[in-house]
Amino acid sequence: MDSSDHGKHPKQGVESWVQLAKPTLSDSLEVTRYKGGDSEIESFLDSKLCISLVLKAPLRGENRQQGRSWQRTASVGGGIVYLPRDHSAQYWWTGASEAINVMVDADWLRARSSAEARLLPDRPIYGLRDPILAQLVQYLFKENVEGSPHGAAYSEYLALAAISRLGPLMSRRSLENKAVRGEFLVARALDYIHANLDSNLSVREIIDACEFEGDLFAFTRLFKRYCGTAPHRYILDARLERAKKLLLLADRRMTVTQVALMCGFVNLSHFSSAFKSKWGIQPSRILGV
Template sequence: MFLPHRITPADTEAPLDMRLNAARLGAITAAYLTYGQTLDMRTNDLADYHFDLPVAGHSRSSFGRRSVDAETGEVVPYLPGEPASITWSTDCAQLCLMVERRPLEQRLSAMLARRVDRIGFVTAPQRGVLEILAPFLHEFEGPGLLRRHPLAASTLEQLLLDGLLLTLQHDFREEVETHHHIPPGPVRRAVEMLEERPGEPWTTTTLAAAVAVSVRALQAGFRRYAGVSPTTYLRNVRLSRVHEELTAAVPGLTVTDIAVSWGFVHLGRFAGSYRQRFGESPSETLGRNRRR
């Protein structure tokens, strides 16, 4: 699922109780992994970015002569081209995340509106990633909606990439957080794209790249000229499309089918946004259409 590595159990007489549950989403591979005993794991040179987060027990990661300890909820990044070793406690279970190098670097390049060839994540325990992964893990434990709806899957994949870049410490973090001012032209072009092609897997990053500005500049421009963020604007456009389809839905279509086809992964949150915008629940709109 990930890469070649060697494990050395601390007690060769104890049973190895390895458990692995993994899922892939585009450029991202995530897994729950436990070995059931204390052991050392050593990797060769990594080709992609890896992020390991204990959800039980603790781990110690070593980078050359430097070691860092990670407790439950703390993620440690591992960088391409750099070998590392990890010591797992007996009760350690981890969420292991592998992100393909090129897509992640392309996402950051789009955020900064310039090319980035390598991201120097700080190889120290950090928090906040579990919250980013929660929607991904929830969907793959559910009825498999993402596998049936490519737009929702692609949107979630890009949100995860953006979440890592905006949450973890790296050598471009300060630049990412810098706000820039732009004229109304790029915002106007971005609005036209969202209105004309709302079915594309837009994120703020891809939209900023399409109009040749940085992510922070586009966000500031939307707040100034449109009064909302790019994400909120796109959500409102898609809510309108859902409303149109519910109003004219053919027999057999459900609220879930229509919502997920428009990229709404969190159905509870979708229902709340829909009610706030249209003054009724999605099922009420659909029911009124069927009664007619």
């Protein structure tokens, strides 16, 4: 979000919300259910982590973590939001919203199940969908409003079950998102390559253009996985393909040198040898010169 856009919405805090849950008996676990309208808040979880079931998603919302820019919050009705321990961020949204929040003491979780604690990521996750996890959160709220008839231990068991479900789900989602992100990055790289075939392209320039965060070797592996060839080979083949089309369409007023320059070749000898190697004919023969 552009900084000029921020502030064009009503500024309200938690005092405008309605709390529908009861105080929780367990020190390790807290359940809340809030509903409210347009809001702008600062959130800090301290020693707790939070699993939220979004019952009604706002019309629009954004969040900003410390030192970062504003970004859209992918909150959907029926979705799960996970916020890690010590999460600190600013949020704003417009429209009515409602959510059940399960906050678990991170130290208690580590003492009870260190393996589960290690599976949880250290960054927020928005828009996770899983009916079983959503049902567990609903069960926790039901226990809360009924005054914990089965005791605090049962609520803690439900919370552990939710966290056990959450870890593998987020690991799977991370792999799925990684694959989608890979396709997106390679598509951006291909768009940039074909738009700049007449320039002296470098792999580093392409990496910067598609905002790939890894090193040159990691990008090359990613590119080869989707395109079947390394970036430099793909660029050469794309230039030769364009050169062939230009030569076939050209009249005698266009020279081989002009075609070579239009396709990013700065050395005519290299262009001619690469062209013949790929197409089995000298470029000059296509022009008939």
